[in-house]
Amino acid sequence: MAVQKTTISELKDHVGEEVSLQGWLYNSRSSGKLVFLILRDGTGLCQCIVEKAEFAEEKFDELKRLGQESSLVVTGTCREEPRSVGGYELSVTGAEVVCEATDYPITPKEHGVDFLLKHRHLHLRSQRQWAIGKVRHTVIDAIRRFFNDNGFTLIDTPIFAPTAGEGEQTLFEVDYFGQPVYLAQTGQLYLESAAMSYGKVYCFGPTFRAEKSKTRRHLTEFWMVEPEVAYIDLPGLLELGENFVSFVVQQVLEKNRGELETLGADIPHLENIKPPFVRMTYTEAAELLKSDKAAKFMAEQLESFKARKTEIEKHIADIEAEEKSGGVKKWKREKNARMLIELRTELEELEKKIENNPKHAKLAAEFNWGKDLGGSDETIISQMHDRPVFVTHYPRSAKAFYMKTDRSNTDVVENFDLLAPEGFGEIIGGSVREDDYDYLMKRIDEEGYDPENYSWYLDLRKYGSVPHGGFGLGVERTVAWITGEKHIRQCIPFPRMMDKMYI
Numbered sequence: 001m002a003v004q005k006t007t008i009s010e011l012k013d014h015v016g017e018e019v020s021l022q023g024w025l026y027n028s029r030s031s032g033k034l035v036f037l038i039l040r041d042g043t044g045l046c047q048c049i050v051e052k053a054e055f056a057e058e059k060f061d062e063l064k065r066l067g068q069e070s071s072l073v074v075t076g077t078c079r080e081e082p083r084s085v086g087g088y089e090l091s092v093t094g095a096e097v098v099c100e101a102t103d104y105p106i107t108p109k110e111h112g113v114d115f116l117l118k119h120r121h122l123h124l125r126s127q128r129q130w131a132i133g134k135v136r137h138t139v140i141d142a143i144r145r146f147f148n149d150n151g152f153t154l155i156d157t158p159i160f161a162p163t164a165g166e167g168e169q170t171l172f173e174v175d176y177f178g179q180p181v182y183l184a185q186t187g188q189l190y191l192e193s194a195a196m197s198y199g200k201v202y203c204f205g206p207t208f209r210a211e212k213s214k215t216r217r218h219l220t221e222f223w224m225v226e227p228e229v230a231y232i233d234l235p236g237l238l239e240l241g242e243n244f245v246s247f248v249v250q251q252v253l254e255k256n257r258g259e260l261e262t263l264g265a266d267i268p269h270l271e272n273i274k275p276p277f278v279r280m281t282y283t284e285a286a287e288l289l290k291s292d293k294a295a296k297f298m299a300e301q302l303e304s305f306k307a308r309k310t311e312i313e314k315h316i317a318d319i320e321a322e323e324k325s326g327g328v329k330k331w332k333r334e335k336n337a338r339m340l341i342e343l344r345t346e347l348e349e350l351e352k353k354i355e356n357n358p359k360h361a362k363l364a365a366e367f368n369w370g371k372d373l374g375g376s377d378e379t380i381i382s383q384m385h386d387r388p389v390f391v392t393h394y395p396r397s398a399k400a401f402y403m404k405t406d407r408s409n410t411d412v413v414e415n416f417d418l419l420a421p422e423g424f425g426e427i428i429g430g431s432v433r434e435d436d437y438d439y440l441m442k443r444i445d446e447e448g449y450d451p452e453n454y455s456w457y458l459d460l461r462k463y464g465s466v467p468h469g470g471f472g473l474g475v476e477r478t479v480a481w482i483t484g485e486k487h488i489r490q491c492i493p494f495p496r497m498m499d500k501m502y503i
């Protein structure tokens with residue numbers, strides 16, 4: 001009888017059976033008569049144990065010296081082993097090497113960011129990147145599910161656009177048969193016209209911004225989902241936003257608990273992501289930033305960073321002393337090497353935080369009403385809360401032309417940003433749209449845009465204009481927040497950033 005092919009994630013259904021797994025060698029070690037192959041197959045990791053006594057010497061040697069990331073098909077008997085990675089093991093009865101890999105460039109030793117980005121095609125196989133990719137998949141699936149199940153119609157908006165949607169500073173110009181056009185910064189303006197046909201719509205696709213800032217939260221190509229709803233007001237939009245974000249987080253908790261554990265994500269924090277979120281106006285946020293409470297929070301944070309730094313330095317010194325003392329087993333040396341990478345990365349981050357904390361505290365204390373919230377301001381506000389925070393009613397002068405002027409205070413607009421906790425800042429930007437022809441015309445004029453380019457958009461305010469609004473959520477910032485990943489570039493398979501395009 002042919003041996004049943006299965007996957008590592010399905011091993012639980014095959015205990016006691018002989019099965020075959022197709023995958024790649026993630027890691028291996030040997031101890032005389034045994035070789036322990038850690039196989040990965042895209043669904044998980046499994047330890048496969050090869051006993052010398054069961055194999056011809058040549059075969060045993062081939063498996064023993066097999067290089068990291070060689071591809072192979074392993075046959076063996078499955079057994080439950082809670083102490084083993086993934087909880088199951090295979091006692092190997094046969095193994096066929098498909099492609100032998102030698103000198104795989106990514107090893108457990110420390111590699112710089114540049115090196116890993118150049119080797120992104122291989123780095124995607126690392127456990128961390130793999131787990132982030134699985135979470136991203138669930139986030140995208142949950143996004144579609146939420147809107148499809150709540151009466152929204154998907155509208156595919158164009159990538160080539162003749163005008164700016166989100167300000168002219170971040171436009172990517174493309175030569176379109178001799179005409180300058182731009183890569184889409186948003187699908188919103190098109191969605192607004194579709195909302196007048198379907199009521200509730202959304203678009204979801206790649207979005208392009210020529211961001212000239214090299215930060216850990218900006219990409220030049222990212223994925224954004226944008227819902228747009230006719231007959232909705234600001235409280236209605238906030239409610240939609242908090243229900244949507246909570247649903248996405250709960251789906252990840254349900255489907256990716258193992259991946260979240262691998263990533264060291266803050267699971268209790270995620271479990272707490274339920275409506276209602278915190279609500280404050282921009283004016284209240286500005287007051288909070290300048291308050292004694294914020295100053296005290298920043299001072300305490302600085303102290304906790306310093307204490308953690310001392311702790312890490314001691315841990316590093318202990319490991320280095322152990323290594324120097326000699327006689328450390330190979331598996332322990334590998335474990336130590338991995339631990340040192342993690343500790344040194346955290347140390348580097350802490351040093352940056354210790355350096356930046358006083359600067360950010362000063363910026364916050366000197367915050368002036370009227371300017372947009374900066375990245376560090378958003379971080380402070382979000383870190384002072386354990387749930388996401390909606391900041392509403394920003395100054396009109398700091399925001400896009402299409403946002404509705406608040407008729408009870410014309411200095412502000414009916415908009416909101418959603419700030420994610422744990423310091424990743426804004427994950428959603430949205431607003432009620434200006435639905436009055438004259439107000440909108442005035443704003444287009446103030447921005448210095450040519451009204452001719454927006455004539456179709458203005459038409460929507462002539463023919464059956466209704467209160468409407470929507471928002472955009474950035475997939476990569478959301479994935480970074482959920483996974484606890486520090487840099488947005490790790491949250492998209494092939495990142496595009498300002499400074500360099502790798503592969």
Ligand code: 4AD
Nearest residue numbers: 186188218219222226427428429430470471472474
């Ligand atoms: O706040 P933004 O610019 O909003 C819009 O584009 C609106 N037209 C959306 C709408 O109302 N339909 O962007 C929305 C979100 C941000 O909150 C952020 O998550 C993400 O898009 N985003 C970026 N993500 C990565 N890199 C960048 N450069 C980003 N710019 C925005």
